[in-house]
Structures are given as structure tokens and as C-alpha cells.
Amino acid sequence: MTRHRVLVLDSKIANPNRYLSVALQRAFAADPSVEKAVLVTYLDAIKVAESLRPTLLLAFGGEEIDHFLLHKLTRLAGRSAIWFTEDPYELSRNLVSAELVDVAFTNDRLSVPRYGSKGHYLPLAGFEPFHERPIDPAGRRYDLFFAGTAWPNRVEMFQKLLAIDSGLRLKLFVPPSPFGGFSAEGGPNVSAQDIHVSGMDFARFANRSSATLYLTRNFSTSPGSPSMTLSPGPRFFETALAGGIQLYEPGTVELPDGFTDGESVFPFRSLEELVNIVGTLRDNAAVWAHAAGRAQAVTREKHCYRHRVTAILERVHG
Numbered sequence: 626m627t628r629h630r631v632l633v634l635d636s637k638i639a640n641p642n643r644y645l646s647v648a649l650q651r652a653f654a655a656d657p658s659v660e661k662a663v664l665v666t667y668l669d670a671i672k673v674a675e676s677l678r679p680t681l682l683l684a685f686g687g688e689e690i691d692h693f694l695l696h697k698l699t700r701l702a703g704r705s706a707i708w709f710t711e712d713p714y715e716l717s718r719n720l721v722s723a724e725l726v727d728v729a730f731t732n733d734r735l736s737v738p739r740y741g742s743k744g745h746y747l748p749l750a751g752f753e754p755f756h757e758r759p760i761d762p763a764g765r766r767y768d769l770f771f772a773g774t775a776w777p778n779r780v781e782m783f784q785k786l787l788a789i790d791s792g793l794r795l796k797l798f799v800p801p802s803p804f805g806g807f808s809a810e811g812g813p814n815v816s817a818q819d820i821h822v823s824g825m826d827f828a829r830f831a832n833r834s835s836a837t838l839y840l841t842r843n844f845s846t847s848p849g850s851p852s853m854t855l856s857p858g859p860r861f862f863e864t865a866l867a868g869g870i871q872l873y874e875p876g877t878v879e880l881p882d883g884f885t886d887g888e889s890v891f892p893f894r895s896l897e898e899l900v901n902i903v904g905t906l907r908d909n910a911a912v913w914a915h916a917a918g919r920a921q922a923v924t925r926e927k928h929c930y931r932h933r934v935t936a937i938l939e940r941v942h943g
Contacts, residue, residue: 628660629653629938632679632702634670634695636686644824645710645859646685648752652930658938667694674701681941682726686710690722699725704941708747712736713854728941733854734879745940748881749859750930751866755825757925758832760868760917762910769903770834770869772798772822773860775807779840782896783807787815791900793907796830798822824863831869835907836891838899839864839873855879862928865889865920870906870913872899883923889916 631653635646646664653662665673671694674682682702684695687709699705705726709719712733720739723729729740730747737744751757773779783797797817799807806819822830831837839861841854857878864871865884875892884890891906893899906913 630679631662631681633664634684636690652934733856751862756828756863756866758867767796767834768793770796770830771838774802775799780807828867831864832867836903837864837869839871841877865924868917868921870916889920
């Protein structure tokens, strides 16, 4: 059996979501076909690559990638790949970066054809040590939870939601976007902060909420790139692995393999329907526990980083 040596480069210099690249590196290291997996930054990438002589270089993220460094690293590795995690929003930039590697993975299914024969769809995932939590109906403290950047479509929804006297206990973390921020002036049941939440804290809040709101982003900061994806982001899988139940608007996300409406996720077509679904989940512990358990089980079976590592190695070295 081939024993792989993997060099994982976090392409973003100051990455608020560095836990994603850490999870990926650890998943590689745990794979029985991998001899060694090392996570590097721009500061130590060349030195480590010269020592490791990787059979696979994987640049993770793609955003802000240094092309000169990437080119040098590809010459020190047997095979090279990049996993773009900001498609389609950074597609115009990512297409240039993809020219430097052998294989291009993208988190956005509709972006795959733009990469030609190099392109392959690979959604993000959950990581058990970071995100998995026990399912305990008695441990719930919030009715509805959301954490994510204040893109305009999200701000508009929250403003409408707060205008409804729902009585729901809301827990919101909405850091500002390039388009502005979100200021919530709700009643005693609303807790809203404009700060980022770590991946592990996100899982904890999702686990302790009756429902988690899944909202896509429909704005791009990269000229010439599409502004919306239907493919699920990392929070989708992290929420599910934590035993969180997600509510989403139909037509905004393609459900991953194994997820079923009304069982592991719940669609809503109006804010009134959203409020009603959250109330049902809050008041019926058995319904909540069944749905949370189903979402967690599907993610554990199909959508963890160990599954993505297998897919990467099969595609690059298969």
C-alpha cells in the first residue's frame, strides 16, 4: 500500500477559520494510507517541503494564495492540488490559481465545469473532535441560533424577524461584512453580538438550540464572480454533527446526500412558518431529539473530513 506524505498549506495569511485546515490536516494524519501530514503557513512551507518531500501538496482555501510560493511548492511535491473553499464568490481569481496545480477541488458544484478536466466537486465537512456533541433535549438554552457574516440578505431577514413578536429566544453572532454590519435592538429574549464565533463554539451553540438558521450569502466581493452558491457550506455539516437542526429557505441550498426534509432538516417559506417550526421543535423534545440524531448520524456516516480525505487521495493518486 502506498504511504503518502501530505503537505497542507493554509492559503490565507490571517485566517479566522484556521480550524478548518487543522481539521483537514488531522484527518489526513489519521488516514491509514498516510505516513505523515503537516500543516504549514507561508513562513515555513518551503523549509518543511524540502524536508518532507511530499507525495501530495494540498493548498487549502485558495483565497489570497501566493502564486510564486505555490509554484515553488509544486516543484517539491509529487502531485499538487488545491481545494477552493470560497467559490463561486472568488471564482475569477481561483481560475488563475488552478493553472498551477494538477487537480482543483471546489466547494461549489456549479463551478466545477469552469476548471475543465482538473475540476472536481468536494464540499466541506464536519470533524468529530471539534463538532460532535451529545444530544440532550434538557440542555437546550436557545430557540433559534445563527452565526455568520452580516451579508445584506441576512441583515434584511433578521430585521424582519425581529419585527415579529415571536417570543423566541434568539442567539445571534453577526460580524460585519464589507457592506456593513447588523445592529439588533431586540427585547429580553434576543442576544445579538457582532463578533466571530470559533468552530467549536459554533457547534456548542447549535447543540444547545432547538433550531439553527442556515442562510446562504448572495453577495460577491470579487468582480466577475457569481454571487451565490447552492452547495452547502461548512456550517451545514458542523451544525448537523453537533446534533443541531437546521432551517433553510427552499431554493437556497442543495441538500447533501442523506439529508431529508422534515426529518434531519426543515425548510421554511415564510418567517411565520419559521417561527412555527421552531416552536414545534422547542415544545416537543421527542421530535427534536429524533431529528437531531438523524442529522448527526448522516453526517458521521458520509460527511466528515475523513471521507473527504479518502476522496482527495483517490482522485489525485487513484
